[in-house]
Amino acid sequence: MTRTIYLNGSWVDEADAKVSVFDRGFLFADAIYEVTAVIDGKLIDYAGHAARLRRSLDALRTAMPVSEDELLELHKDIARRNGIKEGLIYLQITRGVQDRDFVFPPDMQPTVVMFTQQKRVLDNPKWKTGLALQSVAEGRWSQRQIKTVQLLYSSLMKTEAHRQGYDDVLFVEDGYVTEASSANFHIVTPEGAVVTRDLSNALLHGITRGSILDLAQKAGLAAEERLFTLDEAKSATEAFLTSATSFVTPVVSLDGNRIGTGEVGPVSRRLLDVYIRENLERGVPVAG
Structure with a gap:
Protein backbone atom coordinates (compact mmCIF):
# COMPACT_ATOMS: atom_id res chain seq x y z
CA MET A 1 0.00 0.00 0.00
CA LYS A 119 6.45 4.58 13.41
CA ARG A 120 6.00 2.94 16.80
CA VAL A 121 6.76 6.13 18.69
CA LEU A 122 5.89 4.65 22.08
CA ASP A 123 8.10 1.62 21.54
CA ASN A 124 11.52 3.28 21.82
CA PRO A 125 14.08 0.81 23.25
CA LYS A 126 16.49 3.65 24.09
CA TRP A 127 14.07 4.92 26.74
CA LYS A 128 15.09 1.85 28.78
CA THR A 129 18.78 1.58 27.93
CA GLY A 130 19.78 5.19 27.28
CA LEU A 131 22.02 6.68 24.59
CA ALA A 132 25.79 6.81 24.17
CA LEU A 133 26.93 10.16 22.73
CA GLN A 134 30.18 11.36 21.19
CA SER A 135 31.16 15.03 21.38
CA VAL A 136 32.25 16.67 18.11
CA ALA A 137 33.14 20.19 17.05
CA GLU A 138 30.25 22.38 15.95
CA GLY A 139 30.33 22.76 12.19
CA ARG A 140 26.83 23.85 11.20
CA TRP A 141 25.79 27.24 9.92
CA SER A 142 25.19 29.97 12.48
CA GLN A 143 21.41 30.41 12.12
CA ARG A 144 20.46 27.14 13.84
CA GLN A 145 17.28 28.56 15.35
CA ILE A 146 15.69 28.27 11.89
CA LYS A 147 14.54 24.72 11.19
CA THR A 148 16.06 24.49 7.72
CA VAL A 149 16.86 21.38 5.70
CA GLN A 150 20.60 22.13 5.86
CA LEU A 151 21.34 18.90 7.71
CA LEU A 152 24.38 17.54 5.88
CA TYR A 153 26.91 18.16 8.65
CA SER A 154 24.61 16.62 11.24
CA SER A 155 24.06 13.61 9.00
CA LEU A 156 27.79 13.11 8.33
CA MET A 157 28.74 13.38 11.99
CA LYS A 158 25.95 11.11 13.23
CA THR A 159 26.74 8.49 10.60
CA GLU A 160 30.41 8.48 11.58
CA ALA A 161 29.46 8.23 15.26
CA HIS A 162 27.29 5.19 14.47
CA ARG A 163 30.27 3.57 12.77
CA GLN A 164 32.23 4.01 15.99
CA GLY A 165 29.49 2.49 18.16
CA TYR A 166 27.79 5.67 19.42
CA ASP A 167 24.11 6.51 19.10
CA ASP A 168 24.46 10.22 18.38
CA VAL A 169 26.76 13.23 18.52
CA LEU A 170 26.84 16.23 20.83
CA PHE A 171 28.02 19.47 19.25
CA VAL A 172 30.44 21.66 21.19
CA GLU A 173 31.32 25.27 20.30
CA ASP A 174 33.95 27.33 22.14
CA GLY A 175 33.88 24.77 24.95
CA TYR A 176 30.10 24.94 25.44
CA VAL A 177 27.51 22.35 24.48
CA THR A 178 24.97 23.43 21.86
CA GLU A 179 22.80 20.40 21.05
CA ALA A 180 22.76 16.93 19.49
CA SER A 181 22.45 16.17 15.77
CA SER A 182 18.65 16.53 15.75
CA ALA A 183 17.65 17.06 19.37
CA ASN A 184 18.13 19.41 22.29
CA PHE A 185 20.41 18.26 25.11
CA HIS A 186 19.75 18.64 28.84
CA ILE A 187 21.57 17.71 32.02
CA VAL A 188 20.59 17.21 35.64
CA THR A 189 23.09 18.69 38.10
CA PRO A 190 24.18 17.02 41.35
CA GLU A 191 21.87 19.56 43.05
CA GLY A 192 18.90 18.22 41.09
CA ALA A 193 18.40 21.12 38.66
CA VAL A 194 17.42 20.50 35.04
CA VAL A 195 19.74 22.60 32.86
CA THR A 196 19.48 23.34 29.16
CA ARG A 197 21.22 25.76 26.82
CA ASP A 198 19.51 29.16 26.74
CA LEU A 199 17.73 30.06 23.50
CA SER A 200 19.80 31.82 20.85
CA ASN A 201 20.81 31.40 17.21
CA ALA A 202 23.20 28.64 18.35
CA LEU A 203 20.52 25.98 18.65
CA LEU A 204 17.07 25.00 17.48
CA HIS A 205 14.24 26.27 19.65
CA GLY A 206 12.84 22.82 20.30
CA ILE A 207 9.12 22.44 20.93
CA THR A 208 9.61 19.42 23.20
CA ARG A 209 12.40 21.33 24.95
CA GLY A 210 9.98 24.08 25.96
CA SER A 211 7.34 21.62 27.11
CA ILE A 212 9.83 19.71 29.25
CA LEU A 213 11.02 22.87 31.00
CA ASP A 214 7.41 23.73 31.85
CA LEU A 215 6.76 20.21 33.12
CA ALA A 216 9.94 20.22 35.21
CA GLN A 217 8.88 23.42 36.94
CA LYS A 218 5.37 22.07 37.54
CA ALA A 219 6.96 18.99 39.10
CA GLY A 220 8.89 21.17 41.53
CA LEU A 221 12.25 20.74 39.82
CA ALA A 222 14.58 23.69 39.40
CA ALA A 223 15.01 24.53 35.71
CA GLU A 224 17.90 26.62 34.42
CA GLU A 225 18.54 27.97 30.92
CA ARG A 226 22.24 28.80 30.57
CA LEU A 227 25.53 27.89 28.96
CA PHE A 228 27.23 24.77 30.24
CA THR A 229 30.50 23.10 29.32
CA LEU A 230 31.30 19.63 28.06
CA ASP A 231 32.99 18.87 31.39
CA GLU A 232 29.84 19.90 33.25
CA ALA A 233 27.82 17.57 31.05
CA LYS A 234 30.17 14.68 31.82
CA SER A 235 29.87 15.32 35.56
CA ALA A 236 26.05 15.51 35.52
CA THR A 237 23.97 12.99 37.45
CA GLU A 238 21.67 12.54 34.45
CA ALA A 239 21.37 13.74 30.86
CA PHE A 240 18.72 13.40 28.18
CA LEU A 241 17.72 14.50 24.69
CA THR A 242 14.36 15.93 23.67
CA SER A 243 12.81 15.91 20.21
CA ALA A 244 9.42 15.76 18.50
CA THR A 245 9.32 12.00 17.93
CA SER A 246 11.57 10.59 20.67
CA PHE A 247 10.27 12.93 23.40
CA VAL A 248 12.66 12.41 26.36
CA THR A 249 15.49 9.96 25.68
CA PRO A 250 18.05 9.36 28.44
CA VAL A 251 21.79 9.66 27.79
CA VAL A 252 23.92 7.29 29.86
CA SER A 253 27.41 7.96 28.47
CA LEU A 254 29.39 10.69 26.76
CA ASP A 255 32.71 10.06 24.99
CA GLY A 256 32.86 6.68 26.69
CA ASN A 257 32.46 8.20 30.17
CA ARG A 258 29.51 7.09 32.28
CA ILE A 259 26.99 9.81 33.17
CA GLY A 260 25.76 9.41 36.73
CA THR A 261 25.24 5.72 37.44
CA GLY A 262 25.41 4.87 33.76
CA GLU A 263 21.74 3.88 33.81
CA VAL A 264 18.47 5.65 33.08
CA GLY A 265 17.83 8.06 35.94
CA PRO A 266 14.62 8.93 37.82
CA VAL A 267 14.32 12.52 36.54
CA SER A 268 14.50 11.46 32.87
CA ARG A 269 12.03 8.64 33.45
CA ARG A 270 9.63 10.90 35.33
CA LEU A 271 9.69 13.66 32.70
CA LEU A 272 9.09 11.14 29.91
CA ASP A 273 6.07 9.66 31.68
CA VAL A 274 4.58 13.07 32.45
CA TYR A 275 5.21 14.38 28.92
CA ILE A 276 3.46 11.44 27.27
CA ARG A 277 0.52 11.54 29.68
CA GLU A 278 -0.08 15.28 29.41
CA ASN A 279 0.32 15.43 25.63
CA LEU A 280 -2.05 12.54 25.06
CA GLU A 281 -4.61 14.43 27.13
CA ARG A 282 -4.23 17.70 25.20
CA GLY A 283 -3.28 16.31 21.77
CA VAL A 284 -5.31 17.44 18.75
CA PRO A 285 -7.50 14.54 17.51
CA VAL A 286 -7.06 13.71 13.84
CA ALA A 287 -10.67 12.51 13.52
CA GLY A 288 -13.49 15.02 13.75
Whole structure:
Protein backbone atom coordinates (compact mmCIF):
# COMPACT_ATOMS: atom_id res chain seq x y z
CA MET A 1 0.00 0.00 0.00
CA THR A 2 1.52 3.31 -1.06
CA ARG A 3 1.16 6.59 0.76
CA THR A 4 -0.87 9.59 -0.28
CA ILE A 5 1.33 12.70 -0.48
CA TYR A 6 0.25 16.32 -0.31
CA LEU A 7 2.02 18.39 -2.98
CA ASN A 8 1.17 22.00 -3.78
CA GLY A 9 -2.56 21.74 -3.18
CA SER A 10 -3.07 18.22 -4.58
CA TRP A 11 -3.24 14.74 -3.12
CA VAL A 12 -1.12 12.32 -5.14
CA ASP A 13 0.26 8.81 -4.89
CA GLU A 14 3.82 8.77 -3.60
CA ALA A 15 5.04 7.41 -6.95
CA ASP A 16 3.63 10.48 -8.66
CA ALA A 17 4.93 13.09 -6.20
CA LYS A 18 7.52 15.08 -8.17
CA VAL A 19 9.34 18.34 -7.45
CA SER A 20 11.17 20.40 -10.08
CA VAL A 21 14.95 20.10 -10.35
CA PHE A 22 14.91 23.92 -10.32
CA ASP A 23 13.32 24.04 -6.88
CA ARG A 24 15.48 26.13 -4.54
CA GLY A 25 15.08 23.50 -1.85
CA PHE A 26 17.02 21.14 -4.10
CA LEU A 27 19.54 23.66 -5.44
CA PHE A 28 20.22 25.76 -2.33
CA ALA A 29 18.66 23.90 0.65
CA ASP A 30 16.39 26.96 0.70
CA ALA A 31 13.65 25.25 2.70
CA ILE A 32 12.32 24.66 6.18
CA TYR A 33 10.51 21.71 7.74
CA GLU A 34 8.53 20.50 10.73
CA VAL A 35 7.85 17.03 12.10
CA THR A 36 4.75 16.41 14.21
CA ALA A 37 4.29 13.17 16.13
CA VAL A 38 1.00 11.29 16.07
CA ILE A 39 0.04 9.07 18.99
CA ASP A 40 -3.30 7.37 19.47
CA GLY A 41 -4.67 9.37 16.55
CA LYS A 42 -3.67 12.73 18.08
CA LEU A 43 -1.24 15.42 16.93
CA ILE A 44 1.35 15.97 19.68
CA ASP A 45 2.48 19.53 20.53
CA TYR A 46 0.95 20.73 17.27
CA ALA A 47 0.53 24.39 18.28
CA GLY A 48 4.24 24.70 19.03
CA HIS A 49 5.24 23.23 15.68
CA ALA A 50 2.87 25.53 13.81
CA ALA A 51 4.26 28.58 15.64
CA ARG A 52 7.88 27.60 14.91
CA LEU A 53 6.98 27.02 11.27
CA ARG A 54 5.81 30.63 11.03
CA ARG A 55 8.98 31.89 12.73
CA SER A 56 11.19 29.90 10.35
CA LEU A 57 9.31 31.16 7.29
CA ASP A 58 9.52 34.73 8.54
CA ALA A 59 13.27 34.37 9.11
CA LEU A 60 13.75 33.22 5.51
CA ARG A 61 11.25 35.79 4.20
CA THR A 62 9.15 33.06 2.67
CA ALA A 63 5.39 33.46 2.41
CA MET A 64 3.11 31.24 4.51
CA PRO A 65 1.38 29.24 1.74
CA VAL A 66 -1.84 28.42 3.63
CA SER A 67 -3.79 29.82 6.56
CA GLU A 68 -3.37 28.45 10.08
CA ASP A 69 -6.75 26.71 9.93
CA GLU A 70 -5.92 25.17 6.56
CA LEU A 71 -2.56 23.95 7.87
CA LEU A 72 -4.20 22.14 10.77
CA GLU A 73 -6.80 20.57 8.48
CA LEU A 74 -4.04 19.38 6.14
CA HIS A 75 -2.33 17.62 9.05
CA LYS A 76 -5.58 15.94 10.06
CA ASP A 77 -6.44 15.05 6.47
CA ILE A 78 -3.11 13.45 5.60
CA ALA A 79 -3.20 11.39 8.80
CA ARG A 80 -6.70 10.14 7.95
CA ARG A 81 -5.86 9.41 4.29
CA ASN A 82 -2.87 7.29 5.33
CA GLY A 83 -4.44 5.70 8.39
CA ILE A 84 -1.79 7.05 10.74
CA LYS A 85 -2.60 6.30 14.38
CA GLU A 86 1.02 6.33 15.54
CA GLY A 87 3.91 7.83 13.63
CA LEU A 88 4.82 11.22 12.24
CA ILE A 89 3.83 13.86 9.73
CA TYR A 90 6.63 15.57 7.82
CA LEU A 91 6.05 19.02 6.30
CA GLN A 92 8.55 20.81 4.07
CA ILE A 93 8.19 24.23 2.49
CA THR A 94 10.72 25.55 -0.02
CA ARG A 95 10.96 29.03 -1.47
CA GLY A 96 9.82 27.58 -4.80
CA VAL A 97 10.97 27.10 -8.38
CA GLN A 98 13.35 29.49 -10.13
CA ASP A 99 16.12 29.23 -12.72
CA ARG A 100 19.33 28.86 -10.69
CA ASP A 101 20.31 32.26 -9.28
CA PHE A 102 21.68 33.29 -5.89
CA VAL A 103 19.33 36.28 -5.90
CA PHE A 104 15.64 35.41 -5.53
CA PRO A 105 12.62 37.62 -6.25
CA PRO A 106 10.25 38.57 -3.41
CA ASP A 107 7.07 37.05 -4.87
CA MET A 108 7.94 33.38 -5.40
CA GLN A 109 5.32 30.66 -4.97
CA PRO A 110 6.45 28.24 -2.23
CA THR A 111 6.58 24.49 -2.79
CA VAL A 112 4.70 22.55 -0.09
CA VAL A 113 5.18 18.84 0.55
CA MET A 114 3.68 16.67 3.29
CA PHE A 115 4.01 12.95 3.91
CA THR A 116 3.49 10.49 6.74
CA GLN A 117 5.62 7.75 8.25
CA GLN A 118 4.32 4.86 10.29
CA LYS A 119 6.45 4.58 13.41
CA ARG A 120 6.00 2.94 16.80
CA VAL A 121 6.76 6.13 18.69
CA LEU A 122 5.89 4.65 22.08
CA ASP A 123 8.10 1.62 21.54
CA ASN A 124 11.52 3.28 21.82
CA PRO A 125 14.08 0.81 23.25
CA LYS A 126 16.49 3.65 24.09
CA TRP A 127 14.07 4.92 26.74
CA LYS A 128 15.09 1.85 28.78
CA THR A 129 18.78 1.58 27.93
CA GLY A 130 19.78 5.19 27.28
CA LEU A 131 22.02 6.68 24.59
CA ALA A 132 25.79 6.81 24.17
CA LEU A 133 26.93 10.16 22.73
CA GLN A 134 30.18 11.36 21.19
CA SER A 135 31.16 15.03 21.38
CA VAL A 136 32.25 16.67 18.11
CA ALA A 137 33.14 20.19 17.05
CA GLU A 138 30.25 22.38 15.95
CA GLY A 139 30.33 22.76 12.19
CA ARG A 140 26.83 23.85 11.20
CA TRP A 141 25.79 27.24 9.92
CA SER A 142 25.19 29.97 12.48
CA GLN A 143 21.41 30.41 12.12
CA ARG A 144 20.46 27.14 13.84
CA GLN A 145 17.28 28.56 15.35
CA ILE A 146 15.69 28.27 11.89
CA LYS A 147 14.54 24.72 11.19
CA THR A 148 16.06 24.49 7.72
CA VAL A 149 16.86 21.38 5.70
CA GLN A 150 20.60 22.13 5.86
CA LEU A 151 21.34 18.90 7.71
CA LEU A 152 24.38 17.54 5.88
CA TYR A 153 26.91 18.16 8.65
CA SER A 154 24.61 16.62 11.24
CA SER A 155 24.06 13.61 9.00
CA LEU A 156 27.79 13.11 8.33
CA MET A 157 28.74 13.38 11.99
CA LYS A 158 25.95 11.11 13.23
CA THR A 159 26.74 8.49 10.60
CA GLU A 160 30.41 8.48 11.58
CA ALA A 161 29.46 8.23 15.26
CA HIS A 162 27.29 5.19 14.47
CA ARG A 163 30.27 3.57 12.77
CA GLN A 164 32.23 4.01 15.99
CA GLY A 165 29.49 2.49 18.16
CA TYR A 166 27.79 5.67 19.42
CA ASP A 167 24.11 6.51 19.10
CA ASP A 168 24.46 10.22 18.38
CA VAL A 169 26.76 13.23 18.52
CA LEU A 170 26.84 16.23 20.83
CA PHE A 171 28.02 19.47 19.25
CA VAL A 172 30.44 21.66 21.19
CA GLU A 173 31.32 25.27 20.30
CA ASP A 174 33.95 27.33 22.14
CA GLY A 175 33.88 24.77 24.95
CA TYR A 176 30.10 24.94 25.44
CA VAL A 177 27.51 22.35 24.48
CA THR A 178 24.97 23.43 21.86
CA GLU A 179 22.80 20.40 21.05
CA ALA A 180 22.76 16.93 19.49
CA SER A 181 22.45 16.17 15.77
CA SER A 182 18.65 16.53 15.75
CA ALA A 183 17.65 17.06 19.37
CA ASN A 184 18.13 19.41 22.29
CA PHE A 185 20.41 18.26 25.11
CA HIS A 186 19.75 18.64 28.84
CA ILE A 187 21.57 17.71 32.02
CA VAL A 188 20.59 17.21 35.64
CA THR A 189 23.09 18.69 38.10
CA PRO A 190 24.18 17.02 41.35
CA GLU A 191 21.87 19.56 43.05
CA GLY A 192 18.90 18.22 41.09
CA ALA A 193 18.40 21.12 38.66
CA VAL A 194 17.42 20.50 35.04
CA VAL A 195 19.74 22.60 32.86
CA THR A 196 19.48 23.34 29.16
CA ARG A 197 21.22 25.76 26.82
CA ASP A 198 19.51 29.16 26.74
CA LEU A 199 17.73 30.06 23.50
CA SER A 200 19.80 31.82 20.85
CA ASN A 201 20.81 31.40 17.21
CA ALA A 202 23.20 28.64 18.35
CA LEU A 203 20.52 25.98 18.65
CA LEU A 204 17.07 25.00 17.48
CA HIS A 205 14.24 26.27 19.65
CA GLY A 206 12.84 22.82 20.30
CA ILE A 207 9.12 22.44 20.93
CA THR A 208 9.61 19.42 23.20
CA ARG A 209 12.40 21.33 24.95
CA GLY A 210 9.98 24.08 25.96
CA SER A 211 7.34 21.62 27.11
CA ILE A 212 9.83 19.71 29.25
CA LEU A 213 11.02 22.87 31.00
CA ASP A 214 7.41 23.73 31.85
CA LEU A 215 6.76 20.21 33.12
CA ALA A 216 9.94 20.22 35.21
CA GLN A 217 8.88 23.42 36.94
CA LYS A 218 5.37 22.07 37.54
CA ALA A 219 6.96 18.99 39.10
CA GLY A 220 8.89 21.17 41.53
CA LEU A 221 12.25 20.74 39.82
CA ALA A 222 14.58 23.69 39.40
CA ALA A 223 15.01 24.53 35.71
CA GLU A 224 17.90 26.62 34.42
CA GLU A 225 18.54 27.97 30.92
CA ARG A 226 22.24 28.80 30.57
CA LEU A 227 25.53 27.89 28.96
CA PHE A 228 27.23 24.77 30.24
CA THR A 229 30.50 23.10 29.32
CA LEU A 230 31.30 19.63 28.06
CA ASP A 231 32.99 18.87 31.39
CA GLU A 232 29.84 19.90 33.25
CA ALA A 233 27.82 17.57 31.05
CA LYS A 234 30.17 14.68 31.82
CA SER A 235 29.87 15.32 35.56
CA ALA A 236 26.05 15.51 35.52
CA THR A 237 23.97 12.99 37.45
CA GLU A 238 21.67 12.54 34.45
CA ALA A 239 21.37 13.74 30.86
CA PHE A 240 18.72 13.40 28.18
CA LEU A 241 17.72 14.50 24.69
CA THR A 242 14.36 15.93 23.67
CA SER A 243 12.81 15.91 20.21
CA ALA A 244 9.42 15.76 18.50
CA THR A 245 9.32 12.00 17.93
CA SER A 246 11.57 10.59 20.67
CA PHE A 247 10.27 12.93 23.40
CA VAL A 248 12.66 12.41 26.36
CA THR A 249 15.49 9.96 25.68
CA PRO A 250 18.05 9.36 28.44
CA VAL A 251 21.79 9.66 27.79
CA VAL A 252 23.92 7.29 29.86
CA SER A 253 27.41 7.96 28.47
CA LEU A 254 29.39 10.69 26.76
CA ASP A 255 32.71 10.06 24.99
CA GLY A 256 32.86 6.68 26.69
CA ASN A 257 32.46 8.20 30.17
CA ARG A 258 29.51 7.09 32.28
CA ILE A 259 26.99 9.81 33.17
CA GLY A 260 25.76 9.41 36.73
CA THR A 261 25.24 5.72 37.44
CA GLY A 262 25.41 4.87 33.76
CA GLU A 263 21.74 3.88 33.81
CA VAL A 264 18.47 5.65 33.08
CA GLY A 265 17.83 8.06 35.94
CA PRO A 266 14.62 8.93 37.82
CA VAL A 267 14.32 12.52 36.54
CA SER A 268 14.50 11.46 32.87
CA ARG A 269 12.03 8.64 33.45
CA ARG A 270 9.63 10.90 35.33
CA LEU A 271 9.69 13.66 32.70
CA LEU A 272 9.09 11.14 29.91
CA ASP A 273 6.07 9.66 31.68
CA VAL A 274 4.58 13.07 32.45
CA TYR A 275 5.21 14.38 28.92
CA ILE A 276 3.46 11.44 27.27
CA ARG A 277 0.52 11.54 29.68
CA GLU A 278 -0.08 15.28 29.41
CA ASN A 279 0.32 15.43 25.63
CA LEU A 280 -2.05 12.54 25.06
CA GLU A 281 -4.61 14.43 27.13
CA ARG A 282 -4.23 17.70 25.20
CA GLY A 283 -3.28 16.31 21.77
CA VAL A 284 -5.31 17.44 18.75
CA PRO A 285 -7.50 14.54 17.51
CA VAL A 286 -7.06 13.71 13.84
CA ALA A 287 -10.67 12.51 13.52
CA GLY A 288 -13.49 15.02 13.75
